[in-house]
Every structure is written in C-alpha cells, then in structure tokens.
Amino acid sequence: MENLNTSVETTGSGSAPMLSRFARTLVIQQLRLLAEGQLTVRETGFEDLVFGDGNTGYPPAELIIHDHSTWRDLLTGGSVGAAEAFVAGDWSTPDLVALLRFFTRNVDRMNEFEDRFSWVTKPTLKGLHWLNRNTKEGSRKNISAHYDLGNALFETFLDPTMMYSSAIYPSAESTLEEAAVHKLDTICRKLDLQPADKVIEIGTGWGGFAIHAAKHYGCHVTTTTISREQLELAQERVRQEGLEDRITLLFDDYRDLEGQFDKLVSIEMIEAVGPQFLDSYFSRINALLKPQGLALVQAINMPEQRYQRALKNVDFIQRFIFPGSFIPSFGAILESVRKESNLVLTHVEDTGFHYARTLHDWCERFMARRDQLEAMGYDQAFRRLWHFYFAYCEAGFSERAIGVAQLVFAKPGNKRESILSV
Incomplete structure (x- = not known):
C-alpha cells in the first residue's frame, strides 16, 4: 500500500489519456495536503493510496475509481464534477457520507484547490446560475x-x-x-x-x-x-x-x-x-x-x-x-x-x-x-x-x-x- 509521499504506478498507468494522467497527478498532490481524517484511493492498475491521518478518530473514507475521467472531473469541476462522475458511475465508495465528510472537513484546502483550477467550468456555471436568479x-x-x-x-x-x-x-x-x-x-x-x-x-x-x-x-x-x-x-x-x-x-x-x-x-x-x-x-x-x-x-x-x-x-x-x-x-x-x-x-x-x-x-x-x-x-x-x-x-x-x-x-x-x- 502506498502512503502520503509516494506515487507508484503499475501497468495500468499508460492506458489513460494524457489529460486524465495529468489531472490525476495534480489531484493526488492536493490530497497529500489533507490531514483531517484518512482517505484510501483505489484504482485498477495502481497501488492503493492512503492520505491523511488515521489517528484523528474520524471514520476512514474510501474512494474507488472506475474510470480515469474522474480525475479530470475532480480537477476542473469541484463538487459539480464529483457529482457528475458519481452519477455516471465513474467512481464509488462503500460509505458516501464518510467520504464527503472527509472532503468537507478539509474544505479550506479543497476550496484553495478548486479556485486554482475551476476557471475551466466556472464561467459556464456562473452564467447558468445568473439566468436562474429569483425574479x-x-x-x-x-x-x-x-x-x-x-x-x-x-x-x-x-x-x-x-x-x-x-x-x-x-x-x-x-x-x-x-x-x-x-x-x-x-x-x-x-x-x-x-x-x-x-x-x-x-x-x-x-x-x-x-x-x-x-x-x-x-x-x-x-x-x-x-x-x-x-x-x-x-x-x-x-x-x-x-x-x-x-x-x-x-x-x-x-x-x-x-x-x-x-x-x-x-x-x-x-x-x-x-x-x-x-x-x-x-x-x-x-x-x-x-x-x-x-x-x-x-x-x-x-x-x-x-x-x-x-x-x-x-x-x-x-x-x-x-x-x-x-x-x-x-x-x-x-x-x-x-x-x-x-x-x-x-x-x-x-x-x-x-x-x-x-x-x-x-x-x-x-x-x-x-x-x-x-x-x-x-x-x-x-x-x-x-x-x-x-x-x-x-x-x-x-x-x-x-x-x-x-x-x-x-x-x-x-x-x-x-x-x-x-
């Protein structure tokens, strides 16, 4: 099992498109900064990744990646991208609340990350929201x-x-x-x-x-x-x-x-x-x-x-x-x-x-x-x-x-x- 500071890829690493591999690298770098609770990421073709601190008393969280496009959705879409990927079946978890509590607990770090990369989708989302104003x-x-x-x-x-x-x-x-x-x-x-x-x-x-x-x-x-x-x-x-x-x-x-x-x-x-x-x-x-x-x-x-x-x-x-x-x-x-x-x-x-x-x-x-x-x-x-x-x-x-x-x-x-x- 891989821990915080290493990233070991196995035979599956070359099968994903370059954009998804790049997104995976950036998301993993951010996950290493999350310390409130523990998260395990599982993906076919890769070693398991463990992030955070398992001694904080919080229930452990688990993210199972089924499709490499999930990394791109997480990178550019924030909660919107995560939801879209979940609805599509691109990722799963044995305990959805525990997983979302892990990310919510680390919300300030996640917001910093989202602010850096959401420029791709943010203008569209803001435009749609503006059209939905409550006249x-x-x-x-x-x-x-x-x-x-x-x-x-x-x-x-x-x-x-x-x-x-x-x-x-x-x-x-x-x-x-x-x-x-x-x-x-x-x-x-x-x-x-x-x-x-x-x-x-x-x-x-x-x-x-x-x-x-x-x-x-x-x-x-x-x-x-x-x-x-x-x-x-x-x-x-x-x-x-x-x-x-x-x-x-x-x-x-x-x-x-x-x-x-x-x-x-x-x-x-x-x-x-x-x-x-x-x-x-x-x-x-x-x-x-x-x-x-x-x-x-x-x-x-x-x-x-x-x-x-x-x-x-x-x-x-x-x-x-x-x-x-x-x-x-x-x-x-x-x-x-x-x-x-x-x-x-x-x-x-x-x-x-x-x-x-x-x-x-x-x-x-x-x-x-x-x-x-x-x-x-x-x-x-x-x-x-x-x-x-x-x-x-x-x-x-x-x-x-x-x-x-x-x-x-x-x-x-x-x-x-x-x-x-x-």
Whole structure:
C-alpha cells in the first residue's frame, strides 16, 4: 500500500489519456495536503493510496475509481464534477457520507484547490446560475424545477407530515415523524400561537405547518406557495382534515402578499430568495406584521468566513438540485433586517446536527424504495443524483460547513418575555 509521499504506478498507468494522467497527478498532490481524517484511493492498475491521518478518530473514507475521467472531473469541476462522475458511475465508495465528510472537513484546502483550477467550468456555471436568479418569473421556474418533480417522489422519503425541512429529534429513539411533529410544535410554542392569531406563512410546502398550527392551536393560517404540485396536494390535505375555514391557501409570490398578521412563519424558504432579493424578503416580512407581531424564520446558514466565496461560486446543489438557491450568513440576514425593518432578533437556536440526522433518515427511506422509484420513472442516474444530494448535505451539517437555525424576530411593540423555556 502506498502512503502520503509516494506515487507508484503499475501497468495500468499508460492506458489513460494524457489529460486524465495529468489531472490525476495534480489531484493526488492536493490530497497529500489533507490531514483531517484518512482517505484510501483505489484504482485498477495502481497501488492503493492512503492520505491523511488515521489517528484523528474520524471514520476512514474510501474512494474507488472506475474510470480515469474522474480525475479530470475532480480537477476542473469541484463538487459539480464529483457529482457528475458519481452519477455516471465513474467512481464509488462503500460509505458516501464518510467520504464527503472527509472532503468537507478539509474544505479550506479543497476550496484553495478548486479556485486554482475551476476557471475551466466556472464561467459556464456562473452564467447558468445568473439566468436562474429569483425574479418573480425566475422564482416560479426555479421552484417548479425541484418541487414539481412529482408529489409521489417526495412521499417516498418524507414522513406523513410531509415536512421537507430539518426535524428536531427530542430523543435518540425518536422516529422521523415524531421529530417532524416536535419541530412543528416547537415553532408554534416559540411564537406563542393563540386561537385568535392570524398567521401568515411564506412557503407552504405541502401544508404541514398550516395543518398542525390550525388543528392544534386553533389559529387561522394564510399560506402561500408558487409550486403548483405543492398547492394541489396541500389543498387536498386541508380538505381531508376539514380545516378549510382555518387555512387559506394562496398561489402568490411572497412579494405580492398583503395584509397585517399577528405571527409570521417561513421554514427554509429563505434559501430560494437569492442574495439580490434578501432585502425585499425582510421588507415584506416587516410590512406583513402588526406592531406587536412575531416572526420565526428557519434558515439554512453559511458560516460568515465562507459566505463571500460562496456568492462567487456555484456548487452541486445550485447546479443540479435547487436552481437559483443560495445560503445566507447570519451577517447577511441581519444586515437586511437592519436596512429594511424595525424587527428585533430575540431568539436563535441552531439545530444543524438534527438536520444531519433528518437527511440520513430521508436517504435511508429513499434508497429502500429503489424498485418503487424505478417503476415511477426515476431512473438510476436520477436516484444516484439524489443519493449524492442527501449525502452531500448530511456531510455539510455533520461537519458544520453549513448550519440551520430558528430565528425569532419581534416587532418593537411585542413585549413578551424570553422564550428560552420552550
């Protein structure tokens, strides 16, 4: 077995095109700099390569190269290239999360490497992302591209609440459904929902929050989505619950919402806003709340140190899963709040590790339904893409490369005391 500082090639080394051999050399040079955890690379015709430190306590990671073009994809494409090669079957691993956690743990080194070589693909990716910016028309197109893939797809891995956002697990033994319900109840209690409250929700999903709040807290919820498929299923679920008198479903852009409400909820919708429209988002939240109002925003967030770089790049999620998406930092959020509102931040709770577990549960359910997904028309390439998506995000939350938090904002007229006992 080969270790960090040598590179022994055997009879297979001459079979790959020159560009792939050159890419392999450069990628291996970079892998030698990664020290957080241990990675073994296996490739037919070459000695095994071992990188990093096996004494760090992290699970070992393994990368198995099946096609030499993988090296070129890794060199020039970053996370986008890695995903494309995985979907094509050009590489595999016995533990995808462990492998992606290894690279995420060494993210600063990997970013340095990607910045040096991504000039080949970066202009195209940035151009495509710019075309996907979240104007009113663009937002509908972007949301449709993901959420209108078919409600049946999402039903294969979501629990019966149909909550497509981080759950909060009250115990190690909790099921996904129990954790989703606990998250919903946590939100309602943080907002101190009362039967007389008029609540506005930005981002209906499939109606999970609206149904829970109206059913268990007796309030009236007005909620909006711009996904046609979500709207239709949410309407059906509201009818089944007999809550038509307490839930108003809209098919409107959040920028077009009007009225005054006691409470506002937006669960992981901010990621679909885009940096150019973050001010507009908080301006609308501010305008929709009564002088004594409260808002809870559940937001995936980027560490401050990496936010500016993220704005200049396009990752796997933006390219293949959520077109037009972005992850704000707390600094970006609070700057928009400062400029566009008189909202006061009164509470923040990070639940990033709960999201890692949520994604793990989603992935297990998704992978267990391969045959069902195949019969529904979702081919192997699609299933491999979504496997990568779940694992990529689980790795990110597990290593704190990204986080998720519930932020509660109060209007100055709201004098409620601390909610830390929730």
